[in-house]
Amino acid sequence: MMRVSVLHPDIANQTKRRTPQHSLEEAVSLANALDIEIVHSTVVPLKKPGAGTLFGSGKVDELKTIFKMEEVDLVVIDAPLTPIQQRNLEEEWKVKVWDRTGLILEIFGDRAQTREGVLQVDLAALIYQRSRLVRAWTHLERQRGGLSFVGGAGETQIESDRRQIDDAIVRLKKQLEKVAKTRGLHRAARKKVPYPIVALVGYTNAGKSTLFNCMTGADVFAKDMLFATLDPTMREVELPSGQKIILSDTVGFISELPTQLVAAFRATLEEVLDANLILHVRDISHPETKAQSDDVSEILEELHITDEAKDGMIEVWNKTDLLPEDQLNYAMNTSDRHEKVQAVSAITGQGMDDLLAEIESSLRETTMDEIVQLAFSEGGRRAWLYKQGVVTSEETKEQMLELSVTWTPKQQAQFKKI
Secondary structure (H helix, E strand, C coil): CCEEEEEEEEECCCCCCCCHHHHHHHHHHHHHCCCCEEEEEEEEEECCCECCCECCHHHHHHHHHHHHHHCCCEEEECCCCCHHHHHHHHHHHCCEEEEHHHHHHHHHHHHCCCHHHHHHHHHHHHHHHHHHCCCCCHHHHCEECCCCCCCCCCEEHHHHHHHHHHHHHHHHHHHHHHHHHHHHHHHHHHHHCCCCEEEEEEECCCCHHHHHHHHHCCCCCCCCCCCCCCCCEEEEEECCCCCEEEEEECCCECCCCCHHHHHHCHHHHHHHHCCCEEEEEEECCCCCHHHHHHHHHHHHHHCCCCHHHHHHCEEEEECHHHCCHHHHHHHHHCCCCCCCEEECCCCCCCCHHHHHHHHHHHHHCCCEEEEEEEECCCHHHHHHHHHHCCEEEEEEECCEEEEEEEECHHHHHHHHCC
């Protein structure tokens, strides 16, 4: 098993949302999502980042000694590295070096299951790899002449590699376009089903998949591990009133998500944009739950969710079973809280009834009351209304039926097409 060291550079005078120690703990949790053995981890204070090796020469030598003693094979640095910094550190330490982006890409590649998930990871990895070619390893600068199928005379190795990566990126984008069209057809088919879509979002490891399993009785992979879920999963759920919804579990968000992944996974996260209601699941027991919540809000902003969706969002404070009651009560009564909050434990089921009631209430807010008049010959349209459960009363008036309905704008639009 690969022996790994995890380093978190703590750069002075840099605005931080988290403490250095909590940042290191998250980086260690990320690394633990892979099948590796972490033998060393530490916060490395830095006055300012060095252009060549990020760390100063003394610290580089000190760490080299530790890595040799611990027989480290891989060093994970919880920060972005330039290609030159990565190359220089690998040469100094004689080990493989990953930065934060490389680590997250590796995890995503290990976790993706669906064809789209795999394609998106491959695309993000290629975009990242292409950036590593810029003034990176010097052996790539050697000249290559020769046959037409390998590149023209005088083409350097780095140009050839970049061209091959560009070709692969184009191919992947075309494949993703096809998959996106299929997803579009699936979304269009779902819109014909008059069930509201409720999407779970939240920081990675907040307990979304456990909550999903609790609400649906499904068996989605749920583990105390960052990025346990990468591919979106949808299930039908019946609320206590009998109303049905489609519940969607999504990929976990994380601070400083690499830009390549925000772009590559946008299609996956678009399930959130289609949702009638968003549940923001928070690990309320985590010491930096507020910072995690802010990170999720930033990513939702990047996805351009509407003000209406933000205003209607329910915050689900999960993992209450890990928090003493007095701390939970204090948190519920502080000013730092969303207007709609439901405290639950997806493990014990505590608070689930109140959460389902809040979901029903929120979805009812989007309904409207109307009178629908039908001819006696429109039996099919009448049957459709009753099947949807939207009819509150019916009267016969002269030559037509008059039905009072309470329905959503989506149901109204669907009815008009019948």
